[in-house]
Amino acid sequence: MAKVAIVTGASSGIGRTSAIALSKAGWSIALFARRIDSLLETKSLCADPERILAVQGDVTNEEDVKNLFKATVDKFGRLDLLFNNAGISAKQIPIEDLPLSKFQEIVNVNLVGTFLCTREAVRIFKSQSPQGGRIINNGSISAYTPRPHSAPYTATKHAVLGMTKSTLLDGRNFNITCTQIDIGNAQTDMAGSHSAGALQPNGQTIPEQMMDVTHVGEAVAYIAGLPHEVTVLTFNIMATGMPFVGRG
Template structure:
């Protein structure tokens, strides 16, 4: 039986690395993001491009998310895994300088998007046979320890941890499992600036260690291939030299 995964934010970074790793592992993929040309690049990097369905859309749009899952059902007839990867950060500025629009944009992408996708995935998981499936949420070490001037991002990542735990609990009776992967320092467009210099709690700006995003993709593929009677609730992967334990 084919294994089918939806990846949001599949146009770059962790989403792209995960698509490549899952394709190598034999998964059929549904790649979802706002930039179609970047989704096509991801598709062409996969081992089996013909097993990748590209859907352009926005995780903050309920209509768009419903269409994503409907097209997945029509194409493959089932879903085995959802990776809620799409996300963004706000400018690293003091909270008093943040606008409500900036804060709400982060909440919509980082929290409302995973909620909408999780809701639709759970509906599919409960209705299909055999029943069940796996959800992986892209969290952050900010779900535990914030960076300076990161209130919107940190707030949403704390909330995603709550969504992860609630989904794991409520899905238990239906063979639905949920994981949060907390990533620190993967070499992506979002994090690349940290290698040049990142603001520390003591006011210093220092270069931080990064690691290749492919290692996150391989981790996603490993968790995805676990049987559904095995749950990884949280998984931390970060650069060895990253200032997290002690934050300095």
């Protein structure tokens, strides 16, 4: 029987690439995002579209999230993997110029959305037979080292690392494991502008090395395929030349 995954933020970028890689590896997948047309495009790119469910919704909406998990179990019978991928960032502006509404928007998507999906996944993992499952959280290089003027994004990614550790600890006795994948400079719509020029701590704006996003999808599929008795707590994948080790 094929294993079943949920991928949030599956309409483009890392979510789309990871869904394609999981499908190629034989997974059945529920895709989740706000843009149904883009979700259907992701579905068409998967190895077996007949085993793909597209669910429109918002990770910050509790009822949308509950509907996602119910629809997944109704269609596929169980859940083996949640990839908490949905996330947003803000323009690099000084914190004194940052509106509260923008800060709260980033917290809601990156942290509250991760919480809501994790809660529903854990409920299913504990109740199903055989018991257990795996969660992969999309962290960031910024979970460890910030870029300039990135307080809301950096704060949420540090918080996601705490949630990753707590989920792993609390899931031990239920065959539940949790990984944070920390991605640096994958070529996506969200991060692609770094190749043209990114603000550095010394005030300069310089082009940064990027990597093909397909490598991220392959890494997600690899981690997803590990048995539950094996845990990868954190997994860093980044363009070799990007400024992180010694950033700034």
